[in-house]
Amino acid sequence: MLNLDQLKDTALQLDQEDTLQGFRNQFYGVDDHIYMDGNSLGLMSKKAEQSVLRVLQDWKELGIDGWMNGDIPWYYYAEKSAEIQASLLGAKPNEVIVTGSTTVNLHQLMATFYRPQGNRKKILADALNFPTDIYALQSQVQLHGFDVDETLLLVPSEDGRTINEKTVVEWMDRHHDEIAIVMLPAVLYRSGQLLDMAYLTKEAHDRGLLIGFDLCHSAGSVEHDLHEWGVDFAFWCNYKYFNSGPGSVASLYVHEKHHGAVPGLAGWFGTQKDKQFDMSLSFEPEPSAGGFQIGTPHMLSMAPVHGSMQLFQEAGMTNIRKKSLALTDYLVKLVQAYNEQVDEEKRLTIGTPLKAENRGGHIALEHSEAPRICKALKDAGVIPDFRSPNVIRLAPVALYTRFIDVYHMMTTLAQIMNEEQYKKYEQGRDVVA
Ligand SMILES: *Cc1c(COP(=O)(O)O)cnc(C)c1O
Numbered sequence: 001m002l003n004l005d006q007l008k009d010t011a012l013q014l015d016q017e018d019t020l021q022g023f024r025n026q027f028y029g030v031d032d033h034i035y036m037d038g039n040s041l042g043l044m045s046k047k048a049e050q051s052v053l054r055v056l057q058d059w060k061e062l063g064i065d066g067w068m069n070g071d072i073p074w075y076y077y078a079e080k081s082a083e084i085q086a087s088l089l090g091a092k093p094n095e096v097i098v099t100g101s102t103t104v105n106l107h108q109l110m111a112t113f114y115r116p117q118g119n120r121k122k123i124l125a126d127a128l129n130f131p132t133d134i135y136a137l138q139s140q141v142q143l144h145g146f147d148v149d150e151t152l153l154l155v156p157s158e159d160g161r162t163i164n165e166k167t168v169v170e171w172m173d174r175h176h177d178e179i180a181i182v183m184l185p186a187v188l189y190r191s192g193q194l195l196d197m198a199y200l201t202k203e204a205h206d207r208g209l210l211i212g213f214d215l216c217h218s219a220g221s222v223e224h225d226l227h228e229w230g231v232d233f234a235f236w237c238n239y240k241y242f243n244s245g246p247g248s249v250a251s252l253y254v255h256e257k258h259h260g261a262v263p264g265l266a267g268w269f270g271t272q273k274d275k276q277f278d279m280s281l282s283f284e285p286e287p288s289a290g291g292f293q294i295g296t297p298h299m300l301s302m303a304p305v306h307g308s309m310q311l312f313q314e315a316g317m318t319n320i321r322k323k324s325l326a327l328t329d330y331l332v333k334l335v336q337a338y339n340e341q342v343d344e345e346k347r348l349t350i351g352t353p354l355k356a357e358n359r360g361g362h363i364a365l366e367h368s369e370a371p372r373i374c375k376a377l378k379d380a381g382v383i384p385d386f387r388s389p390n391v392i393r394l395a396p397v398a399l400y401t402r403f404i405d406v407y408h409m410m411t412t413l414a415q416i417m418n419e420e421q422y423k424k425y426e427q428g429r430d431v432v433a
Pocket residue numbers: 101102103104129130132133185189214216217237
């Protein structure tokens with residue numbers, strides 16, 4: 001039987017071998033606490049800070065001329081930032097644009113690609129997706145005047161944690177001539193399960209169905225080959241693993257085979273770039289992902305995306321994914337060692353699939369006392385992420401978390417459990433959890 005102490009040397013060894021260790025000092029706050037919440041809000045980097053300061057400086061000095069003469073001209077800022085992102089997600093440069101918010105981008109993509117025809121009017125999604133995705137799909141169904149319960153098909157989960165890809169394909173078959181479009185998460189926000197996007201895309205296309213993915217929990221954490229897989233569309237936020245700041249501008253991807261499609265929600269920033277200021281009243285969209293932009297970019301919350309992407313480009317997504325898996329592997333080992341030493345009621349259930357290919361960037365631990373355990377962790381200097389009713393999400397982040405941080409997180413957690421320190425806290429969650 002392993003105890004936790006015996007795993008400390010493993011952490012020191014892994015930290016020594018870590019080729020990404022140099023990135024840690026690019027981030028603020030890493031020494032103030034053990035930050036395990038990068039899947040909700042990534043930490044701030046110096047690069048992200050610099051790119052915001054640069055835009056502020058340009059505004060100060062150039063006023064309106066920042067649009068064309070800024071350090072990176074604001075008029076092309078979304079495209080320039082998207083070019084870097086595209087390379088991180090296996091997309092072509094003009095298949096990605098930094099724009100809008102996650103939820104707005106989902107609306108835009110559904111308004112564009114959800115085209116019910118005759119009997120084919122249903123949307124295939126899953127029962128474990130994030131509420132805002134489901135709300136958006138429901139309202140898209142309602143905009144067409146359809147009944148939500150009949151039209152929005154939610155593939156159920158067998159265990160309450162994961163979605164079986166085979167079941168998704170069964171549903172594609174069962175409702176084959178009624179489905180207009182498929183929309184799924186890449187990584188499930190609660191359990192951290194990673195769905196096989198290549199497989200699901202192929203199965204959808206074999207049945208003549210369009211498919212799109214929400215990459216909120218996979219972008220910046222796992223590798224993608226969006227273009228090669230043929231994924232029709234995708235969208236994601238940039239404030240989680242991509243560390244671009246609270247509410248930072250989001251992104252969307254549209255496969256080049258759909259370029260030129262008329263956006264469901266048109267706006268002047270989707271116009272062909274060299275014609276936008278002709279101020280014509282007939283809309284000619286840019287034949288790229290850029291055509292799906294709506295209005296003037298929110299420069300101050302887009303600026304950090306550009307800075308942050310430079311770090312990702314330098315580190316490389318293959319290296320990031322490799323370290324992320326090593327971190328979560330190590331975390332799982334620690335939890336298993338802990339579980340072997342404690343009584344049943346103190347055990348933490350691992351809710352994340354253990355196979356690397358089925359796992360995103362975080363580990364979900366389940367316990368009936370999760371809300372109070374999270375409060376105790378925070379007071380002890382560990383920042384976890386609670387998801388109602390019983391999930392503690394822990395995301396060690398490749399660019400700034402050390403293996404020894406994971407070790408210290410676990411010894412802190414073990415102490416809270418063993419001494420029942422969580423009992424000092426009130427039950428229930430805070431408003432933002
Ligand atoms: C974080 C997250 C969102 C957030 O949407 P916003 O529009 O940025 O508030 C949406 N979907 C999923 C799956 C998420 O994880």
